[in-house]
Amino acid sequence: MVETIHTVELTNENLKDSGCYCLRSQPKSTGYKNKEEWLLERFSEGLQYKKIMENGKPAGFIEYTPIEYSSRVVYGENFLVIHCLWVGITGKGYATELIQQCIKDAVDQNKDGVVVVTNPDTSWTPSKEVFLKNNFVEVDHAPYNFELLVYKIEDVPEPYFPSDWEERLHFSEELTILRTKQCPYIEIASDNILAAANKLGIKVNIMDLSNRDELLRLSPTPYGVYGVVFKKQLISFHRLTAHSAMKRLKGLV
Numbered sequence: 001m002v003e004t005i006h007t008v009e010l011t012n013e014n015l016k017d018s019g020c021y022c023l024r025s026q027p028k029s030t031g032y033k034n035k036e037e038w039l040l041e042r043f044s045e046g047l048q049y050k051k052i053m054e055n056g057k058p059a060g061f062i063e064y065t066p067i068e069y070s071s072r073v074v075y076g077e078n079f080l081v082i083h084c085l086w087v088g089i090t091g092k093g094y095a096t097e098l099i100q101q102c103i104k105d106a107v108d109q110n111k112d113g114v115v116v117v118t119n120p121d122t123s124w125t126p127s128k129e130v131f132l133k134n135n136f137v138e139v140d141h142a143p144y145n146f147e148l149l150v151y152k153i154e155d156v157p158e159p160y161f162p163s164d165w166e167e168r169l170h171f172s173e174e175l176t177i178l179r180t181k182q183c184p185y186i187e188i189a190s191d192n193i194l195a196a197a198n199k200l201g202i203k204v205n206i207m208d209l210s211n212r213d214e215l216l217r218l219s220p221t222p223y224g225v226y227g228v229v230f231k232k233q234l235i236s237f238h239r240l241t242a243h244s245a246m247k248r249l250k251g252l253v
Contacts, residue, residue: 010049021051021061023184031187038181045069052094060087062098071182072117073222076159080106082116085126095130113152115159117222121145124238146222161222168220175230176205182225189239196245
């Protein structure tokens with residue numbers, strides 16, 4: 001059978017029919033609906049969400065946006081920022097194809113380059129290696145093993161992380177979830193923290209970050225869209241099981 005491979009770019013018009021890549025098996029879940037709502041508000045800002053389709057089935061996707069609207073805690077001007085890159089069918093160059101489409105868009109839009117945040121400790125960020133293969137260079141790092149990579153088109157100042165990470169943990173002694181709707185799994189991650197906290201009798205404060213200014217000011221890590229803080233310590237920036245969350249919280253109660 002001859003393979004048919006093509007790219008679908010999500011828009012306001014086709015989002016409902018084409019669907020997101022992540023959590024697509026649960027389109028009625030709160031997280032999935034939140035993601036759809038979030039995307040519908042972001043397309044007008046220049047956000048791109050592209051899926052590679054193989055024989056009519058999703059094989060991978062990429063999401064990126066201008067830095068001034070990005071959900072990552074990165075400073076810089078005139079860059080595109082890749083939020084997500086995920087490929088479910090490996091060994092066929094799909095990740096590189098999606099990265100190159102992003103770079104082409106950056107050139108067409110007269111951007112100075114493309115930025116991505118990686119972290120080897122979690123699958124919630126893209127893998128660093130595929131970007132290095134596509135001529136990205138690591139230019140900065142942050143606590144908890146976050147890395148900042150850039151593909152520069154023009155010779156301009158490097159993008160960078162802020163440096164006040166320790167201070168960001170001091171705003172509250174309460175167990176606090178800081179989150180946005182950018183990732184459909186954030187609702188599940190939040191529910192697991194809430195379940196663990198309930199068993200331990202810990203009150204939870206949920207802060208829904210509504211704009212980039214809040215995210216840049218408050219997020220405890222470069223990941224931006226999800227973080228859990230308790231007693232001036234980072235509990236997690238990615239999904240934990242309720243059991244894992246309870247183990248981490250127990251030592252601080």
